[in-house]
Structure formats: structure tokens, C-alpha cells
Amino acid sequence: MRRYLLATCIGATALFATGYASANDDLTSRIADPSQWVTPGRDFANTRFSQLKQINVDNVHKLAPAWTFSTGVLRGHEGAPLVVGDVMYVHAPFPNTVFALDLNNDGKILWKFEPKQDPNVIPVMCCDTVNRGLAFGDGKIFLHQSDTTLVALDAKDGKVVWSIKDGDPSKGETGTDAPLVVKDKVLIGVSGGEFGVRGWVSAYNIKDGKLAWRGYSEGPDSDLIVDPEKTTSLGKPIGKDSSLKSWEGDQWKIGGGTTWGWHSYDPQTNLIYYGSGNPSTWNPKQRPGDNKWSMTIWARDLDTGMTKWVYQMTPHDEWDFDGVNEMVLTDQKIDGKDRKLLTHFDRNGFGYTLDRVTGELLVAQKFDPAVNWATGVNMDKSSPDFGRPIRVKAMSTEANGEDVNTQGVCPAALGTKDEQPAAYSPETELFYVPTNHVCMDYEPFKVSYTAGQPYVGATLSMFPPQGEKNMGNMIAWDGKTGKIAWSDPELFSVWSGALATAGGVVFYGTLEGYLKAVDAKTGKELYKFKTPSGIIGNVMTYEHGGRQYVAILSGVGGWAGIGLAAGLLAPQQAQAWHNAVTGKENMPEKNKIVGTAGLGAVGGYAGLAEYTSLGGTLTVFALPQD
Amino acid sequence: MTVTNGKLTLSGALALACALGSSLAALADPPGDPKAVTEEKGMWKDMNGDPTYKVDTDGTVDWFTYSGFRRYHSECHVCHGPDGEGSSYAPALANSLKTVGYAEFYGIVAGGRKNLGAGQEKVMPAFGDNKNVTCYLNDMYVYLRARSNDAVPRGRPLKHAEKPAAYAEAEDKCMAGG
Numbered sequence: 001m002r003r004y005l006l007a008t009c010i011g012a013t014a015l016f017a018t019g020y021a022s023a024n025d026d027l028t029s030r031i032a033d034p035s036q037w038v039t040p041g042r043d044f045a046n047t048r049f050s051q052l053k054q055i056n057v058d059n060v061h062k063l064a065p066a067w068t069f070s071t072g073v074l075r076g077h078e079g080a081p082l083v084v085g086d087v088m089y090v091h092a093p094f095p096n097t098v099f100a101l102d103l104n105n106d107g108k109i110l111w112k113f114e115p116k117q118d119p120n121v122i123p124v125m126c127c128d129t130v131n132r133g134l135a136f137g138d139g140k141i142f143l144h145q146s147d148t149t150l151v152a153l154d155a156k157d158g159k160v161v162w163s164i165k166d167g168d169p170s171k172g173e174t175g176t177d178a179p180l181v182v183k184d185k186v187l188i189g190v191s192g193g194e195f196g197v198r199g200w201v202s203a204y205n206i207k208d209g210k211l212a213w214r215g216y217s218e219g220p221d222s223d224l225i226v227d228p229e230k231t232t233s234l235g236k237p238i239g240k241d242s243s244l245k246s247w248e249g250d251q252w253k254i255g256g257g258t259t260w261g262w263h264s265y266d267p268q269t270n271l272i273y274y275g276s277g278n279p280s281t282w283n284p285k286q287r288p289g290d291n292k293w294s295m296t297i298w299a300r301d302l303d304t305g306m307t308k309w310v311y312q313m314t315p316h317d318e319w320d321f322d323g324v325n326e327m328v329l330t331d332q333k334i335d336g337k338d339r340k341l342l343t344h345f346d347r348n349g350f351g352y353t354l355d356r357v358t359g360e361l362l363v364a365q366k367f368d369p370a371v372n373w374a375t376g377v378n379m380d381k382s383s384p385d386f387g388r389p390i391r392v393k394a395m396s397t398e399a400n401g402e403d404v405n406t407q408g409v410c411p412a413a414l415g416t417k418d419e420q421p422a423a424y425s426p427e428t429e430l431f432y433v434p435t436n437h438v439c440m441d442y443e444p445f446k447v448s449y450t451a452g453q454p455y456v457g458a459t460l461s462m463f464p465p466q467g468e469k470n471m472g473n474m475i476a477w478d479g480k481t482g483k484i485a486w487s488d489p490e491l492f493s494v495w496s497g498a499l500a501t502a503g504g505v506v507f508y509g510t511l512e513g514y515l516k517a518v519d520a521k522t523g524k525e526l527y528k529f530k531t532p533s534g535i536i537g538n539v540m541t542y543e544h545g546g547r548q549y550v551a552i553l554s555g556v557g558g559w560a561g562i563g564l565a566a567g568l569l570a571p572q573q574a575q576a577w578h579n580a581v582t583g584k585e586n587m588p589e590k591n592k593i594v595g596t597a598g599l600g601a602v603g604g605y606a607g608l609a610e611y612t613s614l615g616g617t618l619t620v621f622a623l624p625q626d
Numbered sequence: 627m628t629v630t631n632g633k634l635t636l637s638g639a640l641a642l643a644c645a646l647g648s649s650l651a652a653l654a655d656p657p658g659d660p661k662a663v664t665e666e667k668g669m670w671k672d673m674n675g676d677p678t679y680k681v682d683t684d685g686t687v688d689w690f691t692y693s694g695f696r697r698y699h700s701e702c703h704v705c706h707g708p709d710g711e712g713s714s715y716a717p718a719l720a721n722s723l724k725t726v727g728y729a730e731f732y733g734i735v736a737g738g739r740k741n742l743g744a745g746q747e748k749v750m751p752a753f754g755d756n757k758n759v760t761c762y763l764n765d766m767y768v769y770l771r772a773r774s775n776d777a778v779p780r781g782r783p784l785k786h787a788e789k790p791a792a793y794a795e796a797e798d799k800c801m802a803g804g
Binding site (some may be wrong): 074075076094095120122123124126127128129194403440445446447448450453454456457458459460461462540556557561562607610614 | 634699700701704750755757759781801
């Protein structure tokens, strides 16, 4: 019945409206239908919350794989498939194959699209050739390829409707993010912060691929698309040349601030939200100033790109704490007042809650107690340092300087959380956050810039916090108070996007390859199943033929596949070095501790390679039918 | 190419790599005995004159090993993993350097390499015009050679020889050069 009504609705819309409006209404009504999953974050607010509840806390333990599908690609699989009507759209890492699968016919392949791309883009993709998924709108499937081509495919037959090139891979500019379709536009960002790429977000018209606007993270006001008097930061106008003044000379031109995370949208204010990444290089000494607007939450008008407000979380970054993680938009009461909120879990380890209309900072608290580079965020509105992190000098790679190894910084450059998106349940009013629990040593040094070559300038090594063996936690977070409600330790970083449902269940994947279901209220584990490869994809759900399904892409890789495949360095290993140097014992043998750790007390340090291998598989779960 | 070493020029190595193509690994000379026999301006060399490491009994490593550790973890580890241990898609160089000799190493780093297999296209870029790499090729080679022979364990060497004056001079010249 619901589907019949929906079809009628769409038909009526098509009759009475034309062009852009109908595209938007179609998308909006499909989002309102919980049986589909038509935009990367499930809805424009990026809640990753589904109203489906056939699978619930009481029966999820009976869950079982219903069908599987191989993408034929062995690199890291991030993101999640879309379900539009009776068709599932599955994407893959480079070469960015797209499959349309017929849900009415056991997943038969309706069409397949494989773009031709120059393989020279592969090595300029820092951290694996990942792609975070597709977008749908106006009868088209949108793919942002590795080589920054944005292609619009006819959702029915996979034929190219239009195709444009957004960037230049020979300068290190690459595409990894999932586009966001809203109204008549499709938004994409750019990757390449480790190649000195100056970040931007582009908005293209979904009809013909014409560029509507492009807003940069750094540079002159016209490039930023800001109004020095009206664009605000923490309630105050940003003023003229706000970015240029925060860099030395022309450094902003290779200043980073890339935009490879997720986009969200609030229809009431017509604002889109996203974050910008690290300033380039990783050596802070080489780029004096606040390096605006890297590490920043952006609120822009969808139609014009004009910036309403910005908030820089980590001015003058010293640790590679990109600000690109997703912005989740919620309506909640704080102190008895209805607030329109934006919640963001930053790489720097702080969970931020802001008023999404004004950009007012409401809450900033650590979402992992291990975070030690700052004691907190200055919340004193009368202070000139309002909103800035209160840094710990011993952890400052700027203060310690070039060629000095700053030790024991938590979190590591991976961040307390990376791109893996959190979920929010309006029923529990909790955020479900996949996190990393890893620290690092960081030594910056001087580097020179060559276009298209890595521009890093720091050496780092990573390890779990002292005395601990878990490298990840799945946590529940109260964004109104900034407190952890529950925390489930995980052996490895949780690098999988979460799903929350009206069935009271939270789903996520692990790097060993488990799909896990836990009780949204308590975190109690209710179900787990080991899929063919480690999971860095995001869990999604849909309904077809009256049955609820849960789907996840397996395929280990990404940054997790680099940092963790070999196993992190155990603190004991560093101690062995120390003892050898001080003459207490002989030199340690290669991997002596890491390799023989097994599952004992130091099991947590063992390499991921001992748990899983490469793969590229979609696993779809359902409750067994009698 | 202005980068030179005691034995062959970078362009020479490139030509060699190009001529032999993908069968190079089978034909190239393995690194041989890593024992340090001579020292020249802070760089240790083996009996063939190739750069090598020197680790004292107290764990002090030569400057090149230490510098190579740092440069490797800036330029290489985002693909090849920490400590030369490999990643989900790039080989563990601590293993590769057991069979890859000095000339071949030079050729691959400068000229890049492709292995476009189904499902897992592997591409290493050419670093020939990246000074952060070319000015430190010997350092990286020495560090990885030490890792390949278990002469240094994973992690940061805690004690290292001072930066030799001649090295500092050559480094400045290389980084400033066109």
C-alpha cells in the first residue's frame, strides 16, 4: 500500500512540476520511504537511522546471510550501496565499477559501468583507492571517480548522461567522496591533502553537469565565497582576507584543506554542511599562522555557495587532525529549549555540538578519555581564545620543533574517528560512534613541494594507549551533554559506518570482518557474523518484498589497511630498543614481540593480516523465513 | 638528474630499469653481503661499494639508517606500511630488499613500476623529480636494507650517529638544486 501511494505521489509530482523541483520531490519522498536507501547518509541530516524494525533487539540473534555479491575488486571498500525502488546500486574502489542489481531477480546484474581511467591516479591516492559511494537523483546515478571525473549515469541502463572533470590528478587532486544530490545540484569535494592540494567543494547542476559554484577552503574571499561582514565565525564577522592573513606569503596555494568527507543538508535553512581537512604540509613549522580555513566546519547556502558561518576546530594543525568527518543534523532540546543542532566527531578527539543555524558552539568534549594533546576547548565567550583548543605543550609538535620526535600523542593522525560515519537514533537520542583508540609519535621535518608528489614532512609511528590492548571502541554519545553513554572495546579500530534502527539495534562492522549488532540502549552484543574480509564499509538497511535486509561491503584496506595490516608497534618493542641501548639486554629480534604475541595479554597488537585477507564482497542479511 | 652516488648515476639506473622491464627482478643482482667494510663521509659501504648500514652493539645506528627511517616514514609508508612491513596493497619492502639490489632499487624508485592485475591494480609512481625522495635515496636504501636483514627491529632507532658535516652540505645542495 505504501509503495502504491508513493508511486501515485511521484506521478502527480511529475505531472504538475517540471525539472528540478520534481527531482527534489522524488528524492525527498524516496528518503521518506524507509524501504529505500537513496542518499549516502540515509537522509540529508546524515543520521543513518532507519525506521525499519522487522529486525529488532528480540530477534536479531537469528540473523543470517541471505545472499552475497563480489565486486571483483580487492582494494579497500568504503561506503555502502544504494537501494532505489527494486534496484540496488553497488560501487567499488578503483576502477570504480558500478553494478545495478535486480532485487526482484536474486540480484541479477541489470547493467554494469566501468569507467576507463588512467592508472597513474592510483599512486596519488593517499591511503588506498577507496570510493565512498554513489548518489541518486533525477533518475540518475552519480559517481565521483578516482580521477575526479563526475559522471551521471541513467539509473535504468547505466548509459552516461553527462560527464565532467572536476580536478587534475597530475597535481595530486583525486576523488574519493560520495556525492550528495540536493534539489537541482550535486555536490562533490576533493582529496589530496598529502599532495598540497588546496581543497574545494563544487556544486554542479544535475541536469547538464554545468558548474553552479565552487568554494575553496583557502585563498582570497572571492575564492572562499564569503562576505567579510556577514559570514561569521563563533558569532563574529570573519573580516576581509581572513584566510590570506593566516598564511605566510603564497603558502595557501598549496595549503591543503581538502574536502573528502560527507556532506549534509538542512532544507529549512537551505544550508549544506561539511568539513575541511589538514593544512599542508604535516610540518607545522613550515606554515606559520592559523592556516584558515583548514580544519573547519562550513555552512554554505546550497544555491549560491555563500558561506553563512565557519568554525575552525584545530587552528594551525600540528598532528594531521583533518576536520572532514560527517556533520549529523538533529533537532533536540537543550536546557528545555528546542535547538537545531549539528554534531561532529572530529579527528582531534573532540565531539562538537553547535547550533547549525548560527554556528554557536554549545558543547566540545573528548569522546575518548585517552585524548591528551589538549585539555579541553576554551568555552569562555569573553576570552580571545574562545572556541580554541587548550593545547598541552609537551604534545605540541610546533613547540618541540622540527627534527624532534614528540612522543605519546593521543589520538594518532588516524584521529579518534576518521571518515567512518556515526549514526543517530532519535529514539534514544544517542549517537553511535565508531572510534579509533590509537596514539603516536610524530616528528616533523622540512620538505619541498613538487606538484603531484607527496608533500608530507613528518614521520610517525602508531601504537595503542599505554597499558591498553584494544585499538578501537564502539561508543554511544550524548551530544547534548558531551558524555559517553556506553563504550564497547574492539580489538582493532572500528572503521565501519554505523546504522541505528527503530528496532533498537545498532549495527557496525569490524576490521576482522565481523558484522555486529548491539543493543542501542546498552551496547550489549546481540549478534555477530564473520564476513569474507575486513570491514571498512558502512552498514545500510532496506526492505524488499516485505522483508528487511541489512547489507555491508567487506574489503579490508584504506588507511586502516596501511597502519594496521602489519600490526602496530607494541610499547614493549620500544622498551626492548631502550633496554638494548642502555645495555640491559641484546638487540630485539625482528617482530619478536609483535609476531609471537598470539592471543595473550598483548594480543591486541597483533597484525590485522593474521585475522583477514583481501576481498570485495557485499553480504546481505535477513531473518530466516520458515 | 643531478643525483649521483659512488657507482652509477640515477639516469643510468633508469635506463637499466627501462631496458630490462618487468623481468628485472630475476636478472638483477641481489644485494649481497651487507657487511660494512669502508666508510666515506659518514656513509658505510659493503665490499661491492654499495651503501650499507652499521649498527653498533649498543644499538647506535649510522646516520643513513636513522635518516632513512625518517624519510621512509614520510614518503613511503603511506603505501608500504610502517617499518617496511607492507600494507593491504603494497609489498613489504623489508622482504623485497632481500632480493632487490641497489641499482634496481634506484631504478624502481626513480622510474616507478606498474602491475595491473585483475582486481588489484598496483602502481608505484616515479619519484625521479621529487627531491624529498631523490635527495634521500641512499638513506632509504640503507634503512630498508637493515630492515631486510633484521639488523634493526621495527620502530624508531633510539641512538644514532651525528649527522656528518659532508652529508649536511650535500643535503642542502641537493634540496636547493634545480
